[in-house]
Amino acid sequence: MSNPTPLLRVSDVSKRFGGVQAVGGVSLDLAPEEIIGIIGPNGAGKTSFFNLVSGMHIPDSGTVEFDGQDITRMNSTDRARAGIGRTFQIVRPFSGMTVAENVMVPLLVNNAHVSTAHKKSLELLEDLDIHHLADTPTEALTLAQRKRVEVARALATDPKLLLLDEVLAGLNSREVVSVLPFVKRVRDRGVAILMIEHIVSAVMEVSDRMMVLDHGKVIAHGVPESVIKDPKVVEAYLGAE
Template sequence: MLEVKSLTKRFSGLVAVDQASLSVAKGSITGLIGPNGAGKTTLFAMIAGFLQPDGGSVSYEGRDITALAPHVRARAGIARTFQIVQPFEGLNVQENIAVGAYLHTPDASEAMRQAADIAKRVGLGADLTKGSSDLTVAGRKRLEVARALATQPKLLLLDEVLAGLNPSEIRDVLPLVRDIRDQGVTILMIEHIMQAVMNLCDTVYVLSQGRMIAQGEPKTVCEDPQVIEAYLGHGAAERLRAEQAHA
């Protein structure tokens, strides 16, 4: 469904993303992990159209979308959430979500009705008239997801929706992500929380210093020595193996 081919992005000399490729199968939950500063969010921004790549291509449903503006991609069915939540402060929860719903209906009352439905679906049903700044961190993350869902996406890009949540909140959100996929939305998610990645993802890609260093099922990827070294430093994989042998 989504095909990313050797995307490259340079920020004046620094290569943030270096020929990264990945593909997301329709109906899957695909994870993108990697240490801090690996370039995950930059890669996401290029997929969603917020940054223009210096090389490579993005194609979606067989169509090259590399040059399309973000709002055109949204209309084609790609929705994203932001790592740092970006609610519309002057609007309440329902109105926030309605901005997304307006993508498919010009009618205000219809958009507000859809917004209420989606709010209920993500667990914000009781907060419709709250200001977005009155929500808890978890609430705002839900709002991000709700707004993106309101655009009726086919592909949902989730950028660390679980970051900043406590364990019980994470347990609440996991079924929501799975539920979204079960409704037919393909998901590509950046995530740091391994519990979530192991739980949710069918395939995982690992980005380190801008390069894609591993891919595969979550379990195999976690045992990949290259991945372990990317996270824990040079030689870590060997040390771990030695320790396991001793134990």
Template structure:
């Protein structure tokens, strides 16, 4: 059994089938990439895994335990963390205070929580930002703090939702090693991204969603040659990338 197993999950919103009988697995220590056009169901799938929305059908199993009906809070405590496509740090707070908030879930003493938050920032190479107000940060710095906040929940599985969005080419190259460093901390990753070349450079496998359904999965070099994938997504994307 894999670290995370998503088995035949589906979700409908009114007349829209957001997720349609999708199955995937994530191995311990793996980075799994997810691509697909807008509206393919990628973020909805993340919401199902974290429990923000409930499945209509299917099952979600974390390290052998069925978490399909458990709350988002219990899933976070069990080891599922995530970032969001739009970075929204707590305003009028420092970077360290932002990271302290999730640390307090496990460490109720404020002084100890701050020490853990600062230590985590140091480990991630962003310790000098600790006492800065988040309003002073660049976008790439806010992205790193968003990942730090997610890691502060001590996840075994981290869901990254377009962590490279809005970054220029140089900034993307700065962030990619950061993602592999997170994996080296013992965290398995599922990563949604539109920048296909960047995603495949760090992913062990990728899956492709289209209209809520699983279109293809496997090694990137095989999936990216699939005519159905090219038609649904990659042809348009690569043309857009120039």
């Protein structure tokens, strides 16, 4: 993280849905090859914030800059082409296809030759320790395996920034422990990461910094060890005494 210029700069973004303020004036800088974990209670605005970064929603106010370009009004497809990849809470692999074929789809969209796409898909699956499942139909996968396929598909777009939306949700403790190393490996490939999770200990283990949202606003931001001791964070999770 020697480059001081942020890869992602989100400045005072807000989004309202009817009478609900989903995101209220959130700002964030993310450096290349940095991991920032985003935590907060249910309904805190975490996924809504992700949607503003990925282009699924356009902010009512504020700006989003990525790799030196203002992308505030850019749609999600163009943001993906610019280098923003993401996963989703609910994993939906393409049915009737193998694991390798699922990962090949985004590669072929980027005009790779079929043989090249197949080779690259196998390399991504090996990185995520699921290369042995390459020829397995996605319907036969466990939840943990489907989530790794989701990450592989996102990486197939060759992102500079990866948004991980609860890749640990629904996993048991052993599966959670097995996932954390490949999150770090993704970062070591030169990819910056924003990750939403509810398992605070896991977020602390992999994150350089953490941001806590509550009711659409940032209530704490900094190194993990300080953030989790912040009285506002304790109150948000446990309630006032």
